[in-house]
Amino acid sequence: MDALFLSNTSLFRGITPEEVTSMLGCLLAEEKCYQKDEVIYRAGDTVPKIGIVITGSVSIEHDDLWGNKSVLDKIGHGQVFAETYACAPGEPLMVSAVAAESTVVLFLNVAKTLQPCSSACGHHGKLIRNLLTISAQKNLTLSRRIFHTSAKSIRGRLLSYLSFQATREGRREFDIPFNRQQLADYLSVDRSALSNELGKMQREGLITVHRNHFCIKSDLE
Protein backbone atom coordinates (compact mmCIF):
# COMPACT_ATOMS: atom_id res chain seq x y z
CA MET A 1 0.00 0.00 0.00
CA ASP A 2 1.30 3.42 -0.94
CA ALA A 3 1.60 5.12 2.43
CA LEU A 4 3.09 8.25 0.89
CA PHE A 5 0.01 8.68 -1.25
CA LEU A 6 -2.30 8.04 1.68
CA SER A 7 -0.55 10.60 3.87
CA ASN A 8 -1.54 13.23 1.31
CA THR A 9 -5.23 12.42 1.44
CA SER A 10 -7.67 14.46 3.51
CA LEU A 11 -8.20 11.50 5.80
CA PHE A 12 -4.53 10.97 6.69
CA ARG A 13 -3.37 14.58 6.34
CA GLY A 14 -0.75 15.45 8.94
CA ILE A 15 0.22 11.83 9.51
CA THR A 16 3.60 10.68 8.23
CA PRO A 17 3.82 7.75 5.79
CA GLU A 18 5.51 5.60 8.44
CA GLU A 19 2.75 6.32 10.91
CA VAL A 20 0.15 5.62 8.24
CA THR A 21 1.70 2.22 7.62
CA SER A 22 1.54 1.36 11.29
CA MET A 23 -2.07 2.50 11.49
CA LEU A 24 -3.35 0.38 8.63
CA GLY A 25 -3.16 -2.65 10.88
CA CYS A 26 -5.34 -1.13 13.61
CA LEU A 27 -7.80 -0.05 10.93
CA LEU A 28 -8.09 -3.58 9.54
CA ALA A 29 -7.30 -2.14 6.14
CA GLU A 30 -8.14 -4.26 3.15
CA GLU A 31 -7.91 -3.51 -0.51
CA LYS A 32 -10.45 -4.62 -3.09
CA CYS A 33 -10.69 -4.32 -6.86
CA TYR A 34 -13.85 -3.61 -8.77
CA GLN A 35 -14.70 -3.69 -12.43
CA LYS A 36 -16.66 -0.92 -14.08
CA ASP A 37 -20.32 -0.87 -12.94
CA GLU A 38 -19.70 -3.29 -10.12
CA VAL A 39 -21.67 -2.38 -6.98
CA ILE A 40 -19.48 -1.58 -3.98
CA TYR A 41 -22.20 -0.63 -1.51
CA ARG A 42 -25.91 -1.04 -2.11
CA ALA A 43 -28.60 1.33 -0.79
CA GLY A 44 -30.13 -0.20 2.34
CA ASP A 45 -26.90 -1.84 3.45
CA THR A 46 -25.41 -0.88 6.76
CA VAL A 47 -21.71 -0.35 6.46
CA PRO A 48 -19.01 -0.48 9.09
CA LYS A 49 -16.16 0.60 6.87
CA ILE A 50 -15.11 3.76 5.21
CA GLY A 51 -13.83 3.54 1.63
CA ILE A 52 -10.93 5.43 0.16
CA VAL A 53 -10.38 5.41 -3.60
CA ILE A 54 -6.85 4.31 -4.53
CA THR A 55 -7.25 4.16 -8.31
CA GLY A 56 -10.24 4.77 -10.55
CA SER A 57 -13.39 6.45 -9.32
CA VAL A 58 -16.64 5.69 -7.57
CA SER A 59 -20.05 7.00 -8.47
CA ILE A 60 -22.54 7.72 -5.70
CA GLU A 61 -26.00 7.01 -7.06
CA HIS A 62 -29.60 7.13 -6.01
CA ASP A 63 -32.54 5.20 -7.40
CA ASP A 64 -35.82 6.90 -6.66
CA LEU A 65 -39.17 5.18 -6.11
CA TRP A 66 -39.73 4.94 -9.84
CA GLY A 67 -36.31 3.51 -10.62
CA ASN A 68 -34.82 6.68 -12.06
CA LYS A 69 -31.12 6.68 -11.43
CA SER A 70 -29.32 9.89 -10.56
CA VAL A 71 -25.65 10.47 -9.89
CA LEU A 72 -25.11 12.47 -6.74
CA ASP A 73 -21.36 12.53 -6.55
CA LYS A 74 -18.20 11.26 -8.13
CA ILE A 75 -15.48 10.15 -5.74
CA GLY A 76 -11.98 10.30 -7.17
CA HIS A 77 -8.41 9.41 -6.38
CA GLY A 78 -7.62 9.82 -2.68
CA GLN A 79 -11.14 10.77 -1.71
CA VAL A 80 -13.26 9.07 0.87
CA PHE A 81 -16.83 7.71 0.75
CA ALA A 82 -19.37 6.19 3.16
CA GLU A 83 -17.70 8.09 5.99
CA THR A 84 -21.01 9.46 7.26
CA TYR A 85 -22.47 6.01 7.64
CA ALA A 86 -19.33 4.64 9.20
CA CYS A 87 -19.62 7.41 11.80
CA ALA A 88 -23.33 6.83 12.42
CA PRO A 89 -23.33 3.08 13.00
CA GLY A 90 -26.36 1.09 11.94
CA GLU A 91 -27.80 3.74 9.65
CA PRO A 92 -28.83 2.20 6.31
CA LEU A 93 -27.35 3.72 3.18
CA MET A 94 -29.61 6.01 1.17
CA VAL A 95 -27.31 5.72 -1.82
CA SER A 96 -25.33 3.13 -3.69
CA ALA A 97 -21.63 3.24 -4.49
CA VAL A 98 -20.73 1.90 -7.91
CA ALA A 99 -17.36 1.62 -9.62
CA ALA A 100 -17.40 4.19 -12.43
CA GLU A 101 -14.44 2.46 -14.03
CA SER A 102 -11.91 -0.16 -13.05
CA THR A 103 -11.31 0.83 -9.46
CA VAL A 104 -9.31 -0.08 -6.38
CA VAL A 105 -10.74 0.76 -2.97
CA LEU A 106 -9.09 0.59 0.43
CA PHE A 107 -11.54 -0.15 3.23
CA LEU A 108 -10.84 1.03 6.75
CA ASN A 109 -12.65 0.07 9.89
CA VAL A 110 -12.85 3.43 11.58
CA ALA A 111 -15.79 2.30 13.72
CA LYS A 112 -13.21 0.58 15.87
CA THR A 113 -11.40 3.89 16.31
CA LEU A 114 -14.58 5.57 17.46
CA GLN A 115 -14.95 3.35 20.50
CA PRO A 116 -14.14 5.02 23.83
CA CYS A 117 -10.90 3.40 24.91
CA SER A 118 -9.06 2.31 21.81
CA SER A 119 -6.63 5.18 21.74
CA ALA A 120 -3.84 2.67 21.98
CA CYS A 121 -2.42 3.94 18.72
CA GLY A 122 -1.65 7.60 19.33
CA HIS A 123 -2.44 8.80 15.84
CA HIS A 124 -6.07 7.80 15.93
CA GLY A 125 -6.72 11.19 17.42
CA LYS A 126 -5.45 12.94 14.33
CA LEU A 127 -7.47 10.60 12.14
CA ILE A 128 -10.67 11.45 13.97
CA ARG A 129 -9.95 15.16 13.77
CA ASN A 130 -9.49 14.75 10.03
CA LEU A 131 -12.76 12.85 9.83
CA LEU A 132 -14.48 15.64 11.71
CA THR A 133 -13.12 18.18 9.26
CA ILE A 134 -14.30 16.09 6.32
CA SER A 135 -17.71 15.72 7.90
CA ALA A 136 -18.04 19.44 8.64
CA GLN A 137 -17.06 20.32 5.07
CA LYS A 138 -19.63 17.91 3.72
CA ASN A 139 -22.17 19.50 5.99
CA LEU A 140 -21.49 22.87 4.44
CA THR A 141 -21.73 21.42 0.95
CA LEU A 142 -25.10 19.87 1.73
CA SER A 143 -26.40 23.01 3.44
CA ARG A 144 -25.46 25.12 0.46
CA ARG A 145 -27.33 22.86 -1.89
CA ILE A 146 -30.41 23.08 0.31
CA PHE A 147 -30.18 26.87 0.23
CA HIS A 148 -29.77 27.01 -3.50
CA THR A 149 -32.74 24.75 -4.12
CA SER A 150 -35.12 26.23 -1.58
CA ALA A 151 -36.21 29.08 -3.85
CA LYS A 152 -39.30 28.15 -5.82
CA SER A 153 -38.38 29.70 -9.17
CA ILE A 154 -35.48 28.79 -11.43
CA ARG A 155 -34.32 32.38 -11.37
CA GLY A 156 -34.34 32.42 -7.59
CA ARG A 157 -32.20 29.31 -7.47
CA LEU A 158 -29.79 30.70 -10.02
CA LEU A 159 -29.43 34.00 -8.19
CA SER A 160 -28.78 32.17 -4.95
CA TYR A 161 -26.20 29.92 -6.55
CA LEU A 162 -24.47 32.53 -8.67
CA SER A 163 -24.25 35.18 -5.98
CA PHE A 164 -22.72 32.61 -3.67
CA GLN A 165 -20.13 31.68 -6.28
CA ALA A 166 -19.33 35.34 -6.90
CA THR A 167 -18.91 35.98 -3.18
CA ARG A 168 -16.72 32.92 -2.81
CA GLU A 169 -14.52 33.89 -5.75
CA GLY A 170 -14.42 37.48 -4.62
CA ARG A 171 -15.24 38.80 -8.08
CA ARG A 172 -18.15 39.11 -10.44
CA GLU A 173 -16.60 37.02 -13.17
CA PHE A 174 -15.99 33.33 -12.59
CA ASP A 175 -16.28 29.80 -13.91
CA ILE A 176 -18.55 27.21 -12.41
CA PRO A 177 -17.63 23.52 -12.13
CA PHE A 178 -20.79 22.32 -13.84
CA ASN A 179 -22.05 22.02 -17.38
CA ARG A 180 -25.70 22.83 -18.04
CA GLN A 181 -27.06 19.39 -17.28
CA GLN A 182 -25.07 19.11 -14.07
CA LEU A 183 -26.16 22.57 -12.95
CA ALA A 184 -29.76 21.63 -13.71
CA ASP A 185 -29.41 18.46 -11.64
CA TYR A 186 -27.76 20.38 -8.81
CA LEU A 187 -30.59 22.91 -8.73
CA SER A 188 -33.23 20.23 -9.37
CA VAL A 189 -34.64 21.88 -12.47
CA ASP A 190 -35.06 21.02 -16.13
CA ARG A 191 -32.02 21.66 -18.30
CA SER A 192 -33.83 23.39 -21.16
CA ALA A 193 -35.82 25.53 -18.75
CA LEU A 194 -32.53 26.45 -17.13
CA SER A 195 -30.96 27.46 -20.44
CA ASN A 196 -34.08 29.42 -21.16
CA GLU A 197 -33.94 31.33 -17.90
CA LEU A 198 -30.24 32.06 -18.35
CA GLY A 199 -31.08 33.51 -21.76
CA LYS A 200 -33.77 35.73 -20.29
CA MET A 201 -31.49 36.98 -17.53
CA GLN A 202 -28.84 37.78 -20.10
CA ARG A 203 -31.31 39.72 -22.24
CA GLU A 204 -32.39 41.64 -19.16
CA GLY A 205 -28.78 42.61 -18.55
CA LEU A 206 -28.46 40.82 -15.23
CA ILE A 207 -25.64 38.55 -16.31
CA THR A 208 -23.57 37.41 -19.23
CA VAL A 209 -23.00 33.72 -19.78
CA HIS A 210 -20.87 31.68 -22.07
CA ARG A 211 -20.78 27.99 -21.37
CA ASN A 212 -19.61 27.68 -17.78
CA HIS A 213 -18.24 31.22 -17.61
CA PHE A 214 -20.44 33.74 -15.83
CA CYS A 215 -20.33 37.46 -15.24
CA ILE A 216 -22.74 39.18 -12.92
CA LYS A 217 -23.54 42.66 -14.19
CA SER A 218 -25.71 44.34 -11.57
CA ASP A 219 -25.92 43.75 -7.87
CA LEU A 220 -28.64 41.17 -8.36
CA GLU A 221 -30.54 43.45 -6.03
Add this chain to the structure above:
Amino acid sequence: MDALFLSNTSLFRGITPEEVTSMLGCLLAEEKCYQKDEVIYRAGDTVPKIGIVITGSVSIEHDDLWGNKSVLDKIGHGQVFAETYACAPGEPLMVSAVAAESTVVLFLNVAKTLQPCSSACGHHGKLIRNLLTISAQKNLTLSRRIFHTSAKSIRGRLLSYLSFQATREGRREFDIPFNRQQLADYLSVDRSALSNELGKMQREGLITVHRNHFCIKSDLE
Protein backbone atom coordinates in the same frame (compact mmCIF):
# COMPACT_ATOMS: atom_id res chain seq x y z
CA MET B 1 -22.39 25.77 35.62
CA ASP B 2 -24.46 22.62 35.88
CA ALA B 3 -21.97 19.91 35.00
CA LEU B 4 -24.50 17.16 35.63
CA PHE B 5 -26.80 18.63 33.02
CA LEU B 6 -23.94 19.07 30.56
CA SER B 7 -22.80 15.49 30.94
CA ASN B 8 -26.19 14.42 29.64
CA THR B 9 -25.95 16.43 26.43
CA SER B 10 -24.92 14.88 23.13
CA LEU B 11 -21.71 16.89 23.22
CA PHE B 12 -20.53 15.71 26.64
CA ARG B 13 -22.13 12.27 26.61
CA GLY B 14 -19.92 9.70 28.26
CA ILE B 15 -17.99 12.26 30.25
CA THR B 16 -18.58 12.45 33.99
CA PRO B 17 -19.73 15.71 35.59
CA GLU B 18 -16.39 16.06 37.38
CA GLU B 19 -14.52 15.64 34.11
CA VAL B 20 -16.85 18.11 32.45
CA THR B 21 -16.07 20.69 35.09
CA SER B 22 -12.36 20.28 34.57
CA MET B 23 -12.79 20.56 30.80
CA LEU B 24 -14.70 23.82 30.84
CA GLY B 25 -11.47 25.63 31.61
CA CYS B 26 -9.63 24.20 28.58
CA LEU B 27 -12.62 25.10 26.44
CA LEU B 28 -12.63 28.72 27.60
CA ALA B 29 -16.26 28.28 28.45
CA GLU B 30 -18.30 31.43 28.91
CA GLU B 31 -21.95 31.90 29.52
CA LYS B 32 -24.05 34.66 28.00
CA CYS B 33 -27.66 35.72 28.36
CA TYR B 34 -29.85 36.91 25.52
CA GLN B 35 -33.26 38.51 25.44
CA LYS B 36 -35.91 37.38 23.01
CA ASP B 37 -35.07 38.32 19.39
CA GLU B 38 -31.51 39.26 20.25
CA VAL B 39 -29.05 38.15 17.56
CA ILE B 40 -26.46 35.65 18.78
CA TYR B 41 -24.66 35.02 15.51
CA ARG B 42 -25.25 36.94 12.30
CA ALA B 43 -25.04 35.44 8.79
CA GLY B 44 -21.67 36.31 7.30
CA ASP B 45 -19.85 36.18 10.63
CA THR B 46 -17.06 33.71 11.11
CA VAL B 47 -17.36 31.97 14.43
CA PRO B 48 -14.74 30.19 16.51
CA LYS B 49 -17.07 28.95 19.21
CA ILE B 50 -19.73 26.37 19.44
CA GLY B 51 -22.88 27.26 21.34
CA ILE B 52 -24.83 25.03 23.67
CA VAL B 53 -28.26 26.09 24.88
CA ILE B 54 -28.55 26.04 28.67
CA THR B 55 -32.00 27.57 29.04
CA GLY B 56 -34.45 28.88 26.47
CA SER B 57 -34.10 28.18 22.76
CA VAL B 58 -32.36 29.47 19.67
CA SER B 59 -33.86 29.88 16.25
CA ILE B 60 -31.67 29.27 13.19
CA GLU B 61 -32.84 31.60 10.46
CA HIS B 62 -32.09 32.51 6.88
CA ASP B 63 -32.81 35.70 5.00
CA ASP B 64 -32.91 35.16 1.27
CA LEU B 65 -31.95 37.68 -1.40
CA TRP B 66 -35.35 39.32 -1.18
CA GLY B 67 -35.36 39.58 2.59
CA ASN B 68 -37.79 36.76 3.22
CA LYS B 69 -37.02 35.21 6.56
CA SER B 70 -37.32 31.48 7.05
CA VAL B 71 -36.74 29.42 10.16
CA LEU B 72 -34.53 26.44 9.45
CA ASP B 73 -34.18 24.94 12.86
CA LYS B 74 -35.02 25.39 16.51
CA ILE B 75 -32.25 24.57 18.97
CA GLY B 76 -33.47 23.62 22.42
CA HIS B 77 -32.25 22.79 25.87
CA GLY B 78 -28.93 20.92 25.81
CA GLN B 79 -28.55 21.08 22.07
CA VAL B 80 -25.64 22.50 20.18
CA PHE B 81 -25.40 25.04 17.37
CA ALA B 82 -22.75 26.51 15.06
CA GLU B 83 -20.74 23.31 15.48
CA THR B 84 -20.23 22.93 11.74
CA TYR B 85 -18.68 26.36 11.44
CA ALA B 86 -16.57 25.87 14.52
CA CYS B 87 -15.18 22.72 12.88
CA ALA B 88 -14.57 24.39 9.52
CA PRO B 89 -12.65 27.46 10.64
CA GLY B 90 -13.03 30.66 8.65
CA GLU B 91 -16.21 29.66 6.88
CA PRO B 92 -18.80 32.46 7.01
CA LEU B 93 -22.20 31.61 8.45
CA MET B 94 -25.02 31.11 5.96
CA VAL B 95 -27.56 31.50 8.74
CA SER B 96 -28.24 33.63 11.75
CA ALA B 97 -28.84 32.43 15.29
CA VAL B 98 -31.46 34.39 17.19
CA ALA B 99 -32.78 33.94 20.72
CA ALA B 100 -36.33 32.66 20.36
CA GLU B 101 -37.02 33.60 23.96
CA SER B 102 -35.01 34.62 26.98
CA THR B 103 -32.01 32.34 26.57
CA VAL B 104 -28.72 31.38 28.17
CA VAL B 105 -25.95 30.07 25.94
CA LEU B 106 -22.68 28.46 26.92
CA PHE B 107 -19.93 29.10 24.38
CA LEU B 108 -17.06 26.65 24.02
CA ASN B 109 -13.87 27.11 22.08
CA VAL B 110 -13.57 23.72 20.49
CA ALA B 111 -11.31 25.08 17.76
CA LYS B 112 -8.54 24.90 20.32
CA THR B 113 -9.28 21.22 20.84
CA LEU B 114 -8.98 20.56 17.13
CA GLN B 115 -5.34 21.59 16.99
CA PRO B 116 -2.87 18.72 16.57
CA CYS B 117 -1.09 18.47 19.91
CA SER B 118 -3.47 19.83 22.54
CA SER B 119 -4.53 16.46 23.86
CA ALA B 120 -3.21 17.51 27.24
CA CYS B 121 -6.64 17.02 28.70
CA GLY B 122 -7.44 13.38 28.15
CA HIS B 123 -11.15 13.80 27.62
CA HIS B 124 -10.83 15.96 24.58
CA GLY B 125 -10.77 12.75 22.59
CA LYS B 126 -14.22 11.80 23.76
CA LEU B 127 -15.46 15.31 23.07
CA ILE B 128 -14.24 15.15 19.48
CA ARG B 129 -15.77 11.75 18.96
CA ASN B 130 -19.07 13.16 20.20
CA LEU B 131 -18.70 16.09 17.84
CA LEU B 132 -18.07 13.69 14.98
CA THR B 133 -21.22 11.78 15.84
CA ILE B 134 -23.23 15.00 15.95
CA SER B 135 -21.79 16.06 12.63
CA ALA B 136 -22.50 12.70 11.00
CA GLN B 137 -26.10 12.74 12.25
CA LYS B 138 -26.58 16.23 10.89
CA ASN B 139 -25.17 15.05 7.61
CA LEU B 140 -27.82 12.37 7.40
CA THR B 141 -30.54 14.87 8.27
CA LEU B 142 -29.40 17.21 5.51
CA SER B 143 -29.01 14.39 2.99
CA ARG B 144 -32.53 13.17 3.70
CA ARG B 145 -33.97 16.59 3.11
CA ILE B 146 -32.17 16.81 -0.21
CA PHE B 147 -33.58 13.44 -1.22
CA HIS B 148 -37.09 14.37 -0.23
CA THR B 149 -36.98 17.63 -2.15
CA SER B 150 -35.26 16.40 -5.28
CA ALA B 151 -38.45 15.02 -6.83
CA LYS B 152 -40.10 17.59 -9.07
CA SER B 153 -43.73 16.97 -8.14
CA ILE B 154 -45.37 17.43 -4.76
CA ARG B 155 -46.57 13.85 -4.83
CA GLY B 156 -43.06 12.62 -5.53
CA ARG B 157 -41.72 14.51 -2.56
CA LEU B 158 -44.48 13.24 -0.32
CA LEU B 159 -43.96 9.64 -1.37
CA SER B 160 -40.25 9.97 -0.75
CA TYR B 161 -40.80 11.50 2.66
CA LEU B 162 -43.64 9.27 3.78
CA SER B 163 -42.09 6.02 2.67
CA PHE B 164 -38.94 6.95 4.52
CA GLN B 165 -40.90 7.65 7.68
CA ALA B 166 -42.77 4.36 7.34
CA THR B 167 -39.52 2.47 6.88
CA ARG B 168 -37.94 4.19 9.85
CA GLU B 169 -40.95 3.48 12.09
CA GLY B 170 -41.19 -0.06 10.82
CA ARG B 171 -44.93 0.20 10.21
CA ARG B 172 -47.37 1.77 7.82
CA GLU B 173 -49.07 3.91 10.41
CA PHE B 174 -47.19 6.70 12.09
CA ASP B 175 -47.14 10.33 13.20
CA ILE B 176 -44.90 12.95 11.68
CA PRO B 177 -43.27 15.74 13.69
CA PHE B 178 -44.59 18.50 11.41
CA ASN B 179 -47.82 20.37 10.96
CA ARG B 180 -48.90 21.20 7.40
CA GLN B 181 -47.02 24.46 7.13
CA GLN B 182 -43.85 22.95 8.53
CA LEU B 183 -44.09 19.98 6.19
CA ALA B 184 -44.64 22.35 3.28
CA ASP B 185 -41.54 24.32 4.27
CA TYR B 186 -39.53 21.14 4.71
CA LEU B 187 -40.50 19.93 1.24
CA SER B 188 -40.24 23.43 -0.25
CA VAL B 189 -43.79 23.49 -1.57
CA ASP B 190 -46.90 25.56 -1.05
CA ARG B 191 -49.03 24.60 1.94
CA SER B 192 -52.39 24.66 0.21
CA ALA B 193 -51.02 22.75 -2.76
CA LEU B 194 -49.69 20.22 -0.28
CA SER B 195 -53.05 19.83 1.43
CA ASN B 196 -54.59 19.48 -1.99
CA GLU B 197 -52.24 16.72 -3.04
CA LEU B 198 -52.76 14.86 0.24
CA GLY B 199 -56.50 15.00 -0.42
CA LYS B 200 -56.05 13.56 -3.89
CA MET B 201 -53.84 10.76 -2.64
CA GLN B 202 -56.38 9.93 0.00
CA ARG B 203 -59.22 9.82 -2.54
CA GLU B 204 -57.08 7.54 -4.71
CA GLY B 205 -56.72 5.18 -1.77
CA LEU B 206 -52.96 5.57 -1.47
CA ILE B 207 -53.00 6.86 2.06
CA THR B 208 -55.21 8.05 4.87
CA VAL B 209 -54.36 11.24 6.70
CA HIS B 210 -55.64 12.99 9.74
CA ARG B 211 -53.64 15.95 10.87
CA ASN B 212 -50.13 14.64 11.45
CA HIS B 213 -51.20 10.99 11.55
CA PHE B 214 -50.57 9.02 8.38
CA CYS B 215 -51.35 5.55 7.19
CA ILE B 216 -49.92 4.18 3.98
CA LYS B 217 -52.41 1.83 2.32
CA SER B 218 -50.73 0.37 -0.75
CA ASP B 219 -47.09 -0.09 -1.61
CA LEU B 220 -46.77 3.46 -2.91
CA GLU B 221 -45.49 3.07 -6.38
Add this chain to the structure above:
DNA sequence: AATTCAATGTTGCGCACGCAACATTATAAA
Protein backbone atom coordinates in the same frame (compact mmCIF):
# COMPACT_ATOMS: atom_id res chain seq x y z
C1' DA C 1 -11.80 21.77 -44.28
C1' DA C 2 -15.07 18.10 -43.57
C1' DT C 3 -17.42 15.06 -40.45
C1' DT C 4 -19.26 13.58 -36.26
C1' DC C 5 -21.11 13.86 -31.71
C1' DA C 6 -21.93 16.17 -27.56
C1' DA C 7 -23.36 20.40 -25.38
C1' DT C 8 -26.22 24.20 -25.47
C1' DG C 9 -29.98 27.10 -27.09
C1' DT C 10 -34.84 27.74 -28.80
C1' DT C 11 -39.69 27.07 -29.33
C1' DG C 12 -44.40 25.62 -28.14
C1' DC C 13 -47.69 22.83 -25.57
C1' DG C 14 -49.99 21.42 -21.46
C1' DC C 15 -50.34 20.99 -16.82
C1' DA C 16 -48.89 21.05 -12.07
C1' DC C 17 -48.48 24.15 -8.70
C1' DG C 18 -47.91 28.85 -6.55
C1' DC C 19 -51.00 32.04 -4.88
C1' DA C 20 -54.90 34.31 -3.01
C1' DA C 21 -59.34 34.00 -1.06
C1' DC C 22 -62.52 31.60 1.36
C1' DA C 23 -64.69 27.47 3.92
C1' DT C 24 -64.25 24.19 7.40
C1' DT C 25 -62.60 21.91 11.28
C1' DA C 26 -59.85 21.63 15.54
C1' DT C 27 -58.27 23.62 20.05
C1' DA C 28 -58.49 26.48 23.69
C1' DA C 29 -60.40 30.11 26.39
C1' DA C 30 -64.30 32.48 28.38
Add this chain to the structure above:
DNA sequence: TTTATAATGTTGCGTGCGCAACATTGAATT
Protein backbone atom coordinates in the same frame (compact mmCIF):
# COMPACT_ATOMS: atom_id res chain seq x y z
C1' DT D 1 -72.11 26.24 25.25
C1' DT D 2 -70.34 30.19 22.97
C1' DT D 3 -66.44 32.71 21.20
C1' DA D 4 -62.05 33.35 19.33
C1' DT D 5 -57.97 31.76 16.97
C1' DA D 6 -55.22 28.73 14.75
C1' DA D 7 -54.76 24.79 11.67
C1' DT D 8 -56.33 22.53 7.76
C1' DG D 9 -59.06 21.88 3.62
C1' DT D 10 -61.12 23.61 -0.83
C1' DT D 11 -61.62 26.14 -5.02
C1' DG D 12 -60.22 28.72 -9.15
C1' DC D 13 -57.02 31.52 -11.75
C1' DG D 14 -52.74 32.41 -14.05
C1' DT D 15 -48.31 31.03 -15.11
C1' DG D 16 -43.78 29.03 -14.59
C1' DC D 17 -41.75 25.25 -15.89
C1' DG D 18 -41.39 20.22 -17.19
C1' DC D 19 -41.14 18.04 -21.39
C1' DA D 20 -40.42 16.88 -26.08
C1' DA D 21 -38.71 18.11 -30.45
C1' DC D 22 -35.69 20.56 -33.07
C1' DA D 23 -31.90 24.10 -34.15
C1' DT D 24 -27.43 25.73 -33.31
C1' DT D 25 -22.93 25.87 -31.63
C1' DG D 26 -18.65 23.89 -30.02
C1' DA D 27 -15.06 20.46 -29.76
C1' DA D 28 -12.71 16.56 -31.30
C1' DT D 29 -11.15 13.42 -35.00
C1' DT D 30 -9.66 12.32 -39.62
